[in-house]
Amino acid sequence: MRSISLLLLLVFFCCACNRKTESKEFKAKSDSLIKTEIEAFIQNYQWQDIDRRDHPFIASTNEEMDRLRAAWEGNDAKHGILATRFTRADKAMSDTLYFPPEGGQHNQWYQCADCQIALETIDAHHHKCPECEKIYSGFPYDNVLYSRRHSRNFSVAEDAAWAWAVTGELEVC
Numbered sequence: 001m002r003s004i005s006l007l008l009l010l011v012f013f014c015c016a017c018n019r020k021t022e023s024k025e026f027k028a029k030s031d032s033l034i035k036t037e038i039e040a041f042i043q044n045y046q047w048q049d050i051d052r053r054d055h056p057f058i059a060s061t062n063e064e065m066d067r068l069r070a071a072w073e074g075n076d077a078k079h080g081i082l083a084t085r086f087t088r089a090d091k092a093m094s095d096t097l098y099f100p101p102e103g104g105q106h107n108q109w110y111q112c113a114d115c116q117i118a119l120e121t122i123d124a125h126h127h128k129c130p131e132c133e134k135i136y137s138g139f140p141y142d143n144v145l146y147s148r149r150h151s152r153n154f155s156v157a158e159d160a161a162w163a164w165a166v167t168g169e170l171e172v173c
């Protein structure tokens with residue numbers, strides 16, 4: 001009986017401590033505080049003129065940039081890795097940029113509801129089950145393809161930003 005009382009006391013003590021921690025951690029910020037913090041961030045990082053600059057932005061440390069520039073100046077596998085990414089960026093800039101009309105959806109939706117196997121893409125709006133041959137269209141199936149396009153767009157934009165940061169050129173290869 002004594003050990004149960006001790007256990008209950010310990011549980012009560014832990015719960016009390018957790019409540020105190022949760023209320024401190026999950027205290028919602030007011031709209032005005034969020035606005036003030038965003039304005040301070042923009043001011044601190046000098047983002048107020050960002051729309052007037054004509055080059056991409058990417059976050060990096062000086063050490064990272066030194067390593068990447070040395071790799072670009074070299075003539076080994078490291079240079080080859082960067083050249084592959086920068087060539088991809090150049091190609092993307094010469095192609096037509098396509099933005100999907102809606103946001104993406106997770107790949108988990110891209111399967112037949114009856115057969116539970118992956119769909120095959122016929123075109124942007126038709127997706128076929130290879131087993132029962134049922135055709136799916138619209139949300140969320142189309143949006144899985146949108147997600148892939150959004151991901152590709154982001155990836156080549158990042159490649160372009162790295163290419164500019166490392167080489168100083170807007171077209172590299």
Ligand SMILES: [Zn+2]
Nearest residue numbers: 112115129132
């Ligand atoms: Zn099926």
